Amino acid sequence: MKTRTDAGSARQAGSAPVTIDLTAVIVAVTDAQPRVLTLGPSVGQLLECLPSGPLTRRHRTLEQGLRTWVEAQTGQSLGYVEQLYTFGDLGRQDPATGDSPRTLSIGYLALVREPRSGSADAATWHDWYRYFPWEDWRKGRPEVIDGFEPILSRWAEAGETAGERHTRRERIAVTFGHHGSNWNEDRVLDRYELAYEIGIVAESHRDDSGARLAPHAAGSGVALAGDHRRILATAIARLRGKTKYRPVVFELMPPAFTLLQLQQAVEALAGIRLHKPNFRRLVEQQGLVEETGAVTLGTGGRPARLVRFRREALLERPAPGLRVRAARKRQTTGVRGKA
Amino acid sequence: MKTRTDAGSARQAGSAPVTIDLTAVIVAVTDAQPRVLTLGPSVGQLLECLPSGPLTRRHRTLEQGLRTWVEAQTGQSLGYVEQLYTFGDLGRQDPATGDSPRTLSIGYLALVREPRSGSADAATWHDWYRYFPWEDWRKGRPEVIDGFEPILSRWAEAGETAGERHTRRERIAVTFGHHGSNWNEDRVLDRYELAYEIGIVAESHRDDSGARLAPHAAGSGVALAGDHRRILATAIARLRGKTKYRPVVFELMPPAFTLLQLQQAVEALAGIRLHKPNFRRLVEQQGLVEETGAVTLGTGGRPARLVRFRREALLERPAPGLRVRAARKRQTTGVRGKA
DNA sequence: TTACTTATTCTCTCTTAGAGTATAAATATG
DNA sequence: CATATTTATACTCTAAGAGAGAATAAGTAA
Structure with a gap:
């Protein structure tokens, strides 16, 4: 649409070529560790970076452009995707870029179920605490x-x-x-x-x-190319915050899981330990999970019930989430040996 | 920075000219009503729109570009500013634009203290419920x-x-x-x-x-030009949400105010009524305000203490905000006549 | 003086959250 | 096979917080 006042002329005068970079923070949790997908350093690229590519006119929507790029670069297809923030300050660009067209990066958070183990692509999963x-x-x-x-x-x-x-x-x-x-x-x-x-x-x-x-x-x-570590920080912050009022963790869980696995996923994301009985009470009270009927062996102790996410919880509560706070005393979740 | 894989060629091929529009939702609360600053319809512009202008190479940061445009178009200088979201889907552009360069709008939320009453500019304040x-x-x-x-x-x-x-x-x-x-x-x-x-x-x-x-x-x-009503909706949603865990309302209050004025501001933003005694308890318990010593007359009843925002509250609580829920029974705040 | 309006303080109840304990059912070990 | 160990699950106790309403204070309007 048009901009009012005499912006028209200013627009013609100052409008500079701009490139839009769509950048994805792709998160998974495996073995109670939060992981993020990066493209390793290579020739002509000293640092690791996040999957990312420019918006082109073939992309009808920004999100669709992102999905296309990620799939091309990493082979991952994305489920849950959410826009984070648009970065575009001049003083903060990698000077390696020279003064070619200004670049804006639109950062996205994506949550996936499982790292595809045998990805032949250049993409690799890393514990996100490597960067923080x-x-x-x-x-x-x-x-x-x-x-x-x-x-x-x-x-x-x-x-x-x-x-x-x-x-x-x-x-x-x-x-x-x-x-x-x-x-x-x-x-x-x-x-x-x-x-x-x-x-x-x-x-x-x-x-x-x-x-x-x-x-x-x-x-x-570990540093990342360009703005990417900042984008990653934004993603972690958003995910940690959102966990508290939306059931986003479940996007990271397999179809059936134990309550301990769920707790460990939340702990992995939040980077803190939780009080086990209270966590379970919270999850069950909120009606976030339901029984599958099955149990796991191989827990090393008593078998655990396998539960699944209960979608109806979304309808029942205004803010279904895991409003967790760190346990004051360091609290074992029961897996990592004797306190 | 560079994009990896063979993105280089794709970038040259598909990269289309892009215009970045910086768009501001400028909010104030006066007389217990939430207001937003718009530019009225005019020749060549059938609908109202939000203050907005293109990013140029003179703008070192996105936010700085926004402030410049807003000041030029409305005379308002902005205090609190926060980025909302970047909109850029093709199917949703005003077809009036034709197929000129693709436009992305980066939406911002700005909070200001007082509508400048006698603004000679084309900008006018409107109750935001006019649009919703x-x-x-x-x-x-x-x-x-x-x-x-x-x-x-x-x-x-x-x-x-x-x-x-x-x-x-x-x-x-x-x-x-x-x-x-x-x-x-x-x-x-x-x-x-x-x-x-x-x-x-x-x-x-x-x-x-x-x-x-x-x-x-x-x-x-009332409809707005382009994406602007969507951007306004995003701003209202963000502000309603944020009020609950950050003391943003105070950006909208005068230096000294009564607790009822504060409550009415929150009610104006959230669009719901609150329970007065509980609201005061919340505010005082959280240590969000402190006494100024003064009182107001002219309340129509007992004079009210004037308080001010207590900045230290930010340090003391992890999430200082007004976690309010609507009063079940319709509750008078004591101003709008007999229930 | 009386009614009315707004401000301010309490009380009472119910829910939720923090922390710890006790019991159940598997595996590991001698 | 008995016993220790490990994890799962269920309770209990307490304290803080939220919802709702009542009571009191101090002005203005009639």
Whole structure:
């Protein structure tokens, strides 16, 4: 449609060629680990990247374009797909791009059931904590954060005015919490952004960005090409948040599963441990699952009932989800040996 | 960055010229009504539209481009701004555009304090329920929904297979609820999408879209140019949802306000009535406000304390927000006469 | 003074969430 | 085969939170 006022001329004048990149974060959970599909480094491409390709006029819809590209590049066909965010800031483009057409990346989150094990393509599945080691609190506070802390405080105290120093301390407290307390697992993107600004992650140094305070810290995880690690952070944040009010985890589960498997999937995504009896109560109370009648052996103990997702739950509750909070005391889910 | 596999050639081949439109939903609350800023119809532009303009190479960031356009078109400078969604499906463009370059719209939500009353610009503030009359349940169930119901059932029963009819009935139940129960105020976009698909709103008939089952229904609200009503629906949905876990309402309040004003702002956004004592308890318990010491007269009754937003609340709670649910019984907030 | 309006404070009940304990039914081990 | 170990499942106890309504305070309008 037309834009009003005298925008017409401005449009002609300033409108620059733009390329739209459709980029997918494809997530699965296997063996209680969250995985993401990437294309490994190769000749002419130093870093790993997410599956992605440009929007063309053959793509009727953005999502359809994404599906096409992903299938071409990885062989994966996608089920659940959701748009995340559109990234397009200039100062943040990989300078390798030169000043060719401006590129916007539209990021998508996709959830799939199972990593296709024998994919002959260049695509490989990786534990997503490879890119965000500080996000996995399932075995307690990750040690890598110890390495960040001095960098963070140095940055805070380097503020020009007292006010700025206060704001910076506040920001650190909100995003990273206070020495283990107040950790909010949803703030994945905030943490990445802060790490990027301060220079903790490798991308800060590669990009044409202002702040380069700290040298790229140890334990800052594997970098991805372009904006891709930011897009991944956005995806994890969205998924962690959404789990709480929509039954999205079930997109990642096989048709039948045990309650422990479900719990471990949620724990894998959220990066925290949950209290087992309360988790089960929550799931059953909300009517999110129903019996299949079958049981599994091979659990190593008493056989577990196999359940399946109950679609009707969507109709019954306004916000069917797993509103979980981390167990205060570190809580074994019953699988990983004696506490 | 580069795209891997043999995307290079495909990119050259298919890559079409693209225009990026930055579109703003600018929201304020005055006199307990939610308002949105639009540019009125004019010569060469039959419908109202949202402030919007193309991204140019002068805009370093998308958000900065948006702010520039909005200020040029409306004189409003924006405070809180948040990206919503990127729309770019082909089948849904206003056919008036012809087949000129494909346009993607990136929608934004902006919150401002006060409508600038005497704006000489073409921009005007309108109650947002003008575009979504069925979304305002503050005075009970809106009558316009009565007009939709037969159209909805006719659509459901027109499904080809029994399965499709069932799916359609389910979808209606989830989005519109069952005759007044199960109304979920967050599902603004779902409802608009359904209305669009069935043909309840005017845009369905204007666009080059498939379904045109029903004639554009009475009480279906004022149409906007292009995608803009969809973008507005997205904004309302986002704002209604976000209110529950982030203190965004305060972006819309004056520096000092009474608890009733705050409640009415939340009610205006959510389109539902709240239980007054419980609302106050929630606000005070969460530590979201603090005393200013002053009181207002002119409330028509006992003077009310004036409070202000307490920023520290952000640090103390993981999800500081107003997790409100509609009062079961219609509940007077004490202002609108005797129930 | 009396009615009415809005503000503010309580109370009571019911649901939900956090944390821990007890029992059941398999596997592993001697 | 008895026993320890492991996982599954069911309960209990407590405390916090949410829904609903009543009671009291302090103004304005008649």
